[in-house]
Structure formats: C-alpha cells, structure tokens
Amino acid sequence: MKEQTVLIGIDGATFSILDPLMDEGVMPFLRQFIASGVRAELLSVVPPITPPAWTSLMTGRSPGHHGVFDFFLKESPDSHNIRFASSHDVGCETIWSIVSRRGMRVTSLNFPLMFPPPRINGNVVAGGWVPWRQLRLGCHPPDLYDRLKALPGFNARELAMDAAHEEKAVEGCQPEEYEDWIEQHIRREQQWFDILRYLMREDPCELTALLFDGVDKIQHLCWRFLDPAYRYLNERPSPWEQRIRDLSLQYFRQLDQLLADIADLTNPDATIIMASDHGFGAQTETFFVNTWLEQNGYLAWANEASPRETDSTKLGMSQLARHVYLLDWERTMAYAPTPSSNGIHIVTAGHGSGKGVSPADYGRFRAELIESLRQVTSPTTGEPVVSHIWTREEAFDGPRMELAPDLTLALWDGGLVSILASDDAVKPRPEPSGTHRPEGVFMAAGPGVRQGVSLPHLSIMDVAPMVLHSLGLAIPGDMEGCVPTGAFEPPWLQARPVRATAPAKPSEPAAPQATVEIVYTEEEEAELAARLRALGYIE
Amino acid sequence: MKKTREEVMADVLDLFHQLADDWEYSGEITPKTLLFTDIGLRSLDVVVLAVSIQEHYGQVLPFADLFAAMGQHGVQDISMGEWVDFVYEHLTLGNQGLGNQGIRELIS
Numbered sequence: 001m002k003e004q005t006v007l008i009g010i011d012g013a014t015f016s017i018l019d020p021l022m023d024e025g026v027m028p029f030l031r032q033f034i035a036s037g038v039r040a041e042l043l044s045v046v047p048p049i050t051p052p053a054w055t056s057l058m059t060g061r062s063p064g065h066h067g068v069f070d071f072f073l074k075e076s077p078d079s080h081n082i083r084f085a086s087s088h089d090v091g092c093e094t095i096w097s098i099v100s101r102r103g104m105r106v107t108s109l110n111f112p113l114m115f116p117p118p119r120i121n122g123n124v125v126a127g128g129w130v131p132w133r134q135l136r137l138g139c140h141p142p143d144l145y146d147r148l149k150a151l152p153g154f155n156a157r158e159l160a161m162d163a164a165h166e167e168k169a170v171e172g173c174q175p176e177e178y179e180d181w182i183e184q185h186i187r188r189e190q191q192w193f194d195i196l197r198y199l200m201r202e203d204p205c206e207l208t209a210l211l212f213d214g215v216d217k218i219q220h221l222c223w224r225f226l227d228p229a230y231r232y233l234n235e236r237p238s239p240w241e242q243r244i245r246d247l248s249l250q251y252f253r254q255l256d257q258l259l260a261d262i263a264d265l266t267n268p269d270a271t272i273i274m275a276s277d278h279g280f281g282a283q284t285e286t287f288f289v290n291t292w293l294e295q296n297g298y299l300a301w302a303n304e305a306s307p308r309e310t311d312s313t314k315l316g317m318s319q320l321a322r323h324v325y326l327l328d329w330e331r332t333m334a335y336a337p338t339p340s341s342n343g344i345h346i347v348t349a350g351h352g353s354g355k356g357v358s359p360a361d362y363g364r365f366r367a368e369l370i371e372s373l374r375q376v377t378s379p380t381t382g383e384p385v386v387s388h389i390w391t392r393e394e395a396f397d398g399p400r401m402e403l404a405p406d407l408t409l410a411l412w413d414g415g416l417v418s419i420l421a422s423d424d425a426v427k428p429r430p431e432p433s434g435t436h437r438p439e440g441v442f443m444a445a446g447p448g449v450r451q452g453v454s455l456p457h458l459s460i461m462d463v464a465p466m467v468l469h470s471l472g473l474a475i476p477g478d479m480e481g482c483v484p485t486g487a488f489e490p491p492w493l494q495a496r497p498v499r500a501t502a503p504a505k506p507s508e509p510a511a512p513q514a515t516v517e518i519v520y521t522e523e524e525e526a527e528l529a530a531r532l533r534a535l536g537y538i539e
Numbered sequence: 540m541k542k543t544r545e546e547v548m549a550d551v552l553d554l555f556h557q558l559a560d561d562w563e564y565s566g567e568i569t570p571k572t573l574l575f576t577d578i579g580l581r582s583l584d585v586v587v588l589a590v591s592i593q594e595h596y597g598q599v600l601p602f603a604d605l606f607a608a609m610g611q612h613g614v615q616d617i618s619m620g621e622w623v624d625f626v627y628e629h630l631t632l633g634n635q636g637l638g639n640q641g642i643r644e645l646i647s
Binding site: 075079081082083085087088115116129130131133135136137146156161164322324325407478 | 557558561562581583584586587588591592593594598601602603604607608611
C-alpha cells in the first residue's frame with residue numbers, strides 16, 4: 001500500500017476545551033501530535049450541527065448542494081411531515097466513494113448519514129442514529145457485522161445509538177444517571193477503537209476513518225464540569241460534582257490514549273488528519289421559538305388548553321414530528337419542527353394543508369418575521385436573543401435548498417431552540433449546558449505537513465480535498481473546499497501540486513423508480529382499506 | 540416483476556428474521572406479531588426499518604405519513620400484517636406515494 005491516510009473525526013471538539021486539557025496533562029498525545037503538525041480552527045456550516053457538518057466534511061460541498069440540513073428532512077417542499085435523513089439524501093459524492101472509485105480501499109466507521117451503507121470498495125459501519133437492533137443493516141459488506149460480533153467485548157447495544165439514552169445529552173438527566181452515562185461513552189469509544197484496530201490489521205485500507213462521537217455528548221451534558229470558565233467558579237465542589245468532573249476528564253484521558261494507539265497502528269509515513277464538525281460553548285437560556293411564534297400570531301396550537309412545558313431545559317427531542325397534529329394548520333403561518341437545526345418553516349398557501357402565506361406575500365411576510373425575531377430580548381441580559389438570521393437563499397444556496405428551512409436562527413448563546421409550548425418564550429436555564437459553536441478543530445501531521453504551525457481558520461469543506469490530496473488523488477472540480485496549501489512545506493507541495501479533475505459523480509438519487517408491480521383483487525383492496533383505517537392512515 | 544402481497548410479506552419477514560437473532564427475540568414472527576409490544580421495538584427502530592425496506596424495493600414509500608397518522612390517531616402499535624399492507628399498498632404507485640385522498644380513490 002503506497003499511500004495511507006487516517007481521518008479521525010472528533011464530534012464537537014473545540015480548542016477551548018482541548019487546549020486546557022493539553023496544558024493540564026490530560027491529553028499528552030494530542031499535544032505532541034499538534035507539535036508535530038498543523039492546527040487550525042475549522043469553521044462549520046450553517047447550522048453547525050452534526051448531519052450537515054459531517055456531510056460537508058465528507059463531500060467538500062455546502063448543504064445547499066448536498067441537501068442535508070438537519071437530522072430530519074421535510075417529506076417534500078409542500079409537506080409538513082418530516083422523516084429521518086439517510087444516505088439516500090446525500091446529493092453529492094462522498095470521499096469514501098471517490099477514493100473507492102479510484103481503485104483504493106476505504107474503511108469508514110461511525111459517520112452519520114451513512115445508513116443504508118454505501119457499497120464501496122471496503123468497509124462501512126454506519127453511525128448517527130442507527131439503533132443497535134438495525135446495526136447489522138448498517139454494515140457493509142454484509143458479512144462484516146458477524147465478524148465484528150465475534151470480537152471480544154463486542155456489545156451492539158452500547159456501540160450503536162439508543163435514542164432514549166442519547167437524548168439525555170441535550171435534554172439532561174438525573175444526577176444519579178451521570179456516572180453510568182459517561183462510563184458508557186468511555187466503553188463505547190473503546191469498542192469503536194477495537195473495531196478500527198481489527199480492520200486496520202485484517203484489511204488495511206488506503207483511507208481509514210473513524211468518528212468518535214462521545215466528545216459532543218459529554219460536552220452537552222457536562223459542560224459546566226469541563227469549561228474552565230465554569231469549573232473554576234466552583235471552588236468547593238460537592239463529592240458528586242468532583243466525581244463527575246473526574247469521570248469527564250477520564251473520558252478525555254482515554255480518548256487521548258486511543259488517538260495514540262491509532263497513530264501506533266498507522267504507517268510512519270501516513271497522513272493523520274483530525275477534525276471536528278463544530279465547536280462548543282455554553283447555553284444559558286432556552287428560546288421556546290414556537291411559543292414566541294404563537295405569542296406573535298404566527299402559530300396556533302390545535303389544543304390551546306394542552307399543558308405547557310415548565311422545565312426550562314427541555315427542547316422537545318422526544319416530541320419530534322408531533323407538530324403535524326399539535327398545530328392548527330388553518331392558523332399557523334410559521335413553525336419550527338425540530339429543536340436540532342434552529343430552522344423556521346413558513347407555511348405557504350396553496351400547498352399542503354392550511355391557509356398559509358400567499359406566494360405574492362411571502363417576501364413581505366418573511367421580512368416582517370425576521371424583523372420581529374430581531375426584537376426578542378433576553379429577560380436576564382436585555383440583549384437580543386437572536387444574533388443572526390439567515391434566509392434560505394443565504395444559508396443554503398444550491399440545487400437542493402427547497403427542502404431547507406425558510407429561516408435559520410443563531411442565538412446569542414449559540415443555543416438550540418425548544419419547539420415545546422411554554423408560558424414564556426425565553427427562560428434562563430438553572431445550569432449552563434453545552435451547545436454548538438461554529439468553530440471546530442483541524443489538526444494534521446504527516447509527509448510534507450509543516451510542524452508546530454497554527455494556520456488561519458479553514459472551512460470544514462477543506463477537509464475532503466485535503467484527504468484526497470494526501471492520497472495523491474486529484475480534486476473534483478466542483479468541490480467547494482480547497483486543499484489548505486498553507487499546511488504543507490512549499491518544496492513538498494511543489495513536488496506534489498494540487499491537481500483538479502472532473503466534477504465528482506452525483507450521488508445516487510433518493511431512490512430509483514419502482515421495480516415491482518402489485519395487482520389487487522377486490523377482496524384484497526377491501527381488507528387493506530379496513531386495516532389502514534384501523535391504523536388511522538385513512539378515514 | 541409482479542409482487543403479490545404474500546411475496547411482500549415474505550420479503551419483510553425475511554428482513555425481520557435476519558435481525559431477530561441480534562435482538563435475541565426467540566418468538567415466532569407472524570403477520571399478527573406487534574412490532575412494539577411483542578418484539579419490543581422502539582420508534583427509531585421502526586423508522587430505520589422503513590429506510591431499509593425502501594432500500595430493498597428501491598422506492599420511496601411515505602412512511603412519514605403513516606407515522607404521523609398513527610400519532611394523530613393515538614395508535615400505539617402496528618402488526619407485521621399491517622406494516623406489510625402499507626408497503627404493499629404503496630409499491631404500486633411509484634415514488635409519489637398516495638396520501639389520504641389517493642388511498643381513498645384507490646380503494647373506492
């Protein structure tokens with residue numbers, strides 16, 4: 001194998017946490033790695049959340065082109081229904097596919113939007129929201145799951161997604177649940193490493209990639225135990241607080257050891273790239289955006305007497321897709337269907353159910369809504385709650401923007417909105433939690449890479465071309481990211497210039513046309529109607 | 540290629556049987572088996588299985604409409620037979636899906 005590149009994703013990693021941990025000796029390998037290579041802030045996409053950001057990293061394209069804006073997508077531009085985004089929704093070719101198509105082998109582990117897994121030349125274990133019960137279906141080739149199942153310590157329940165468990169990262173949990181929750185993520189990262197080690201030994205590939213996603217989860221729940229700005233405020237932590245802080249640090253200590261172990265498994269002349277999908281910071285308030293829309297006449301609940309959420313920390317992850325029947329579509333003009341993307345959808349007249357905004361009035365309505373949102377102020381600071389608003393064209397310009405939200409909000413504290421009904425539109429949180437920031441991390445070391453250099457910020461879309469270039473491959477002409485040439489020693493780059501090639505292949509369409517044909521008897525139709533009626537699907 | 544309801548049932552049962560060992564589910568899976576109560580699936584399991592079924596048939600099926608209708612009408616569970624009916628119903632209509640009106644027209 002002539003070339004080898006290892007790409008390590010660290011979901012949510014930020015230098016505001018990593019730097020203090022390196023200084024304190026918690027992450028000695030990472031400190032040494034950065035000294036032997038380059039580092040830079042890596043600017044994420046809008047919104048800076050896992051699905052669009054990792055998809056941009058994997059494709060070198062912006063969300064308006066690859067078509068992933070959230071964990072969920074509207075069923076169609078005119079529909080209020082949402083569905084999980086899958087690999088079928090990724091509209092641009094990924095680096096896994098490009099590298100595979102050029103005759104090299106690839107291992108890709110735990111990256112989101114990879115379910116169902118692409119049939120590349122190599123190995124895929126899909127990440128993201130793939131439950132353990134379906135993990136077998138997330139593996140490529142088909143026999144991979146059985147091989148992994150035979151590894152010592154393999155535990156699908158802990159390796160894959162448990163939505164109820166993961167939800168605690170953003171919705172919080174009881175104090176007595178913290179320890180188990182952190183320890184499970186420690187075991188989970190170890191399992192992903194064990195799989196990586198097995199595949200690197202048994203089936204070495206030119207491109208090997210693994211995403212550690214526990215950093216994001218730990219930082220969401222345990223931010224106040226990690227961020228120096230908070231942890232040093234508490235000079236006399238309780239025994240429980242000290243235990244949680246120690247356990248959080250143990251997670252990072254173990255992560256550092258796993259990174260070192262991966263480097264040991266890698267050829268000495270390989271390129272190692274580490275990147276995160278976004279950064280992190282504190283969220284101190286919750287903006288109940290649908291409540292605000294209701295208070296300002298843009299949204300109506302079907303049952304206005306239904307109970308209101310009193311917990312200021314609840315965002316509504318467990319209430320997803322209920323807007324379809326919780327809202328009064330005759331009176332709703334705008335709504336936020338998910339708490340994960342800070343997106344507001346405008347209901348347009350003549351489409352779907354309800355009255356909505358007429359196409360002729362859309363521009364005026366949207367401008368009025370933007371102006372109103374800018375007036376929302378924090379009850380604690382008196383400052384605007386919404387720090388930036390992107391229209392769909394500004395954030396998602398491209399051939400796939402029609403499924404994107406009409407407006408995307410950035411909140412002053414970087415927080416995620418709540419979609420729940422509440423009495424107040426803005427509430428302080430009792431304790432700060434972790435939430436996303438656009439500034440992620442990029443670190444790289446390897447042949448030709450400068451040593452001990454801190455670069456100006458890069459775009460997350462620059463990672464895909466960097467990976468391709470490190471493997472000696474040309475960069476597809478339609479990639480929006482660029483090879484960060486400042487990362488390389490000039491003589492090395494001169495000997496190995498960046499080459500461009502034809503645009504990447506478009507991804508497979510969402511699904512081909514129907515390949516089967518069904519013929520009904522009258523009896524079958526009648527029986528079918530009765531069953532679907534019982535399910536509530538027809539009336 | 541024409542598919543009968545029985546063939547669709549066989550396809551879906553085959554998918555479930557592939558996974559049942561991983562679930563450590565030893566019960567028999569029949570058209571009457573309830574996905575949530577009997578097998579112990581959760582909402583996300585069913586959503587991901589829906590993606591797999593679409594992958595198998597190479598066709599988008601409007602599962603989001605089904606899940607929304609179940610939520611709206613307070614339907615707590617779905618049997619294997621009902622699941623197959625839904626798939627079987629929509630495989631006839633290409634990528635557009637039916638919608639409530641379309642289903643009413645089809646069965647009228």
